[in-house]
Amino acid sequence: MGKNLMEHKDYKAYVIDLDGTIYLGEGRIPEAEDFIHRLQEKKIPYLFVTNNTTRRPEVVQKRLSMKFNIETPLETVYTVSHATADYMKADGKGNRVYIVGEEGLKSELHEAGFIDDEIDPDYVVVAVDFSFNYDKLKVATFAIQKGATFIGTNPDLNLPTSEGLLPGSGTIVRSVQAATQVEPIIIGKPTAIIADIILKKLGLPKEDLIMVGDNYLTDICTGIDNGIDSLLVTTGFTKPEEVPNLPTAPTYVVSSLAEWKI
Structure with a gap:
């Protein structure tokens, strides 16, 4: 298991997954919606980073508003499709x-x-x-x-x-x-490619960030593999019963984002 939740430091920015973390397909996760509202109230920067390539950022933004009660600026949505384009342009082949x-x-x-x-x-x-x-x-x-x-x-x-x-x-x-x-x-989570892009976009050292997600293999390993703290929420891919046997523990584990104090 990860650290006691009462011990966590004040992070300057949050990197947050979408599928399985903020919503589950078409299903709402009200505690996750409230988590984003609390970040917004405290004016804490966040970046939604999704490995889902099926939707453009504008569509993701509209979907968050229409279906999941989250109003968020377009610049807070970063897809792996965009990251792939950024990588290929820099590669220059x-x-x-x-x-x-x-x-x-x-x-x-x-x-x-x-x-x-x-x-x-x-x-x-x-x-x-x-x-x-x-x-x-x-x-x-x-x-x-x-x-x-x-x-x-x-x-x-x-x-x-x-x-x-x-x-x-x-x-x-x-x-x-x-x-x-x-x-x-x-390109996408959990690679160093996407981690480096995230750090540049937020303009903060890795010590000030925390990765939030439901998938140990992608979201949480982005943190573990790249020296960034991680918060696993067991609302999606990685189930609670898997947590004790994970190879490297996330920094924190919650069953709901309602448990996380901001």
Whole structure:
């Protein structure tokens, strides 16, 4: 188990997951909504960082407002789609891309100046794709075999929803990896790539931040692997009964964000 909740320091900013933490698919988590309201009342900076590539930040912002009673500025929403575009622009290999993914990812990459190319792309970007099929796997495989850089947006094997855990980006990334025998560059949580981007965006040292999330393998390991304190809330992916057997304990564990004092 993590530290006693009464011992926690005053963090200057919070990095917060969405799926399974603030909501569960279409289902509300009122305690999480109240947690954000308390941060806003105290004027404590926060950044929603999501490995979900299916929605643009504007859509996420509107959804938080319409469905989950959270009004938040657009700049507080940072998707792994945006992080992937930022990484590829900095990498500078080229602007041709083959995308396995949903409209949220495609529109963010197109807006960043990347153009579709199935024949000779500079990058193959793989994420959750609800119409993934053998033809897409074949195109991705051939492009990577020809030298395209293989990028996986995030390693999440499952996507938590109110109906259960759906196959996630990591499941599709692994199928492309199996077909090509090429290790992908993973952008999203828990990698150092996304951790470094978060630190730059917030402009604070890691000692002043805390990662908040429901998924030990992504949210919490972002903290553990990169020297940032972490708060696991067992409302989504990682269940309470798993906590005693986790390889490295989160800094803190709660069953509800109502337990966390701000």
